[in-house]
Amino acid sequence: MMPTQFPEWFDDGQIRLFTSFIDAHLDHSERFVCISRCSERDVVEYSRRRGDDRPLRTSVITMGANFRVAAANLPRPESAPPGRFILSVGTVEPRKNHALLLDAFDRLTDEIPDLSLAIVGKAGWMTEAITERMRAHPLAGGRLRWLDHVDDDTLDGLYRHAFVSVQPAFYEGFGTPVIEALANGLPTIASNGGALVEAGGARAEFFDPTGSTSS
Template sequence: MRIGFDAKRLFCNLRGLGNYSRTLLNSLNKHFPENEYHLYTPRINRIEQTQDFLDPYRYALHLPTSSFHSYWRSFSIVDQLRKDGIEIYHGLSHEIPINLHKTSIKSVVTMHDLIFRANTNAHSFIDRNLYNIKYRHSCKHADRIVAISENTKNDIVRFYGINPNKIDVIYQPCNSLFYNPRGEEDNINVLKKLGIDFDYFMFVGSAEPNKNLKLVVEVYSTLPSDLRIPILIIGRGNNCYKKEVLEQIAKHKLEKYFIWICDLNDNRDLQSLYQKSKGLIFPSFYEGFGLPIVEALLCQAPVIASNTSSLPEAGGPNTLYVNPSNPKELSVAIERLLSDDQLATRMKQEGYQYAINNFSHENYAKQVLATYRKTLQ
């Protein structure tokens, strides 16, 4: 099978969409190396995370044939796909070329979330309308759709009227290193390097309104002092929202409890932090999936998460769920986790098993390939 991929995010994005693209291609190539994998990207960033994809024996790389990269990605790439004999093209982040449906080339598009429709405060009016045009076109004209959660599938059906039979829900796995626990000596060295010699919770994700970090600050302002352990905030974020959060932290004199780590680019260090933490707090209002939850579970870190959108799919039955608009519920969940050692141990063990059973790379690759075969029938 000769398969083409929109690889822009694979080479140019180090966050969620880029991680999704890299994980998908690595999984397919490892378990089904007999296929041809063609990567189409407007540019190539030669960094550690993209090195595997520069191997010409595993992947065929294709760059624009003109200097108008945006036009190429949306329009003229179709001629190149025909010339390269591509049988099926997979848009990995919500988009497919505009005229692809007028050719004999079959198409699949991955839809991660429709947050701009579900939460209209998350984006500007112009962005919402632009996304809506692109996403509606992709859902309407792709031969099949991969949704990364049941919640995303339901949103696609609800907002765009797409036949649910056209949509395959395929959960994504994490970076493969999270499936192999890191040794205690490595974990201790990471903590020493970062100057961490205390118990802590983790908050993983950019500081944006949707991530709901303000709720955590609000809860900490009233939490009993013996339950108020520091929180490591892993991620950058929206400058305006981060400024508001910092002002809220300063107002309640909580600076020593919120520790920002904005430059953690090594997933091995992230793995160590998960493994040594008291747990992950993830009170997001809306997510397409919620990959940090799965990362934490694989590292046997207990999880407290919102009971909204796709998060119960990621967290499974052994996560503590809270209403993201209810500070009292989060406060109670933190108290339960820190005061009940048996609960924490059970959450670690059973949460890990849930993640191993539901988010494996091999099953992921098999399901994606099954979607391709279904599309070509």
């Protein structure tokens, strides 16, 4: 539902395509099966804003979480940054809020000399500023690694050897990387945007993605 809620994070073509898609489904579907309570609330609210005169029937069935758990003896990937490293997994796009993550990392690098950051995810859209910042960062290729193409074995190794997982997104409809990290026993810090609190529950720590307040 995000293209209808936060158009500033998407280009015009994405907004038009998604809006026509969701409108057609609202016009013809008997029931919406949603992947989170957050997504359910969002589609119900969109239907209300459209002025639909019939109640929207919904159910929630969360996505499966039978992820592979990395073996304890899995070697550290060669692409991992040195020392203890923060791991953040997700497509590089505006709503993922990588700028806040880099701001926090920059504040911590002097205080914690062995702390590194691995950002895993391909470039999405409207990314020029953040990708240029990552490429031009003084620690790029060393303590800061942007890994835009990794296979499953490499990702498993990163989850196994990371110090902590951080998911700073402004909003998520589900939160798969949070569940992946927790399934691998990785301490997880996530924003309280959208469904991330549902995904992490009592096992994660949360913060305001517009600042630094924990919850």
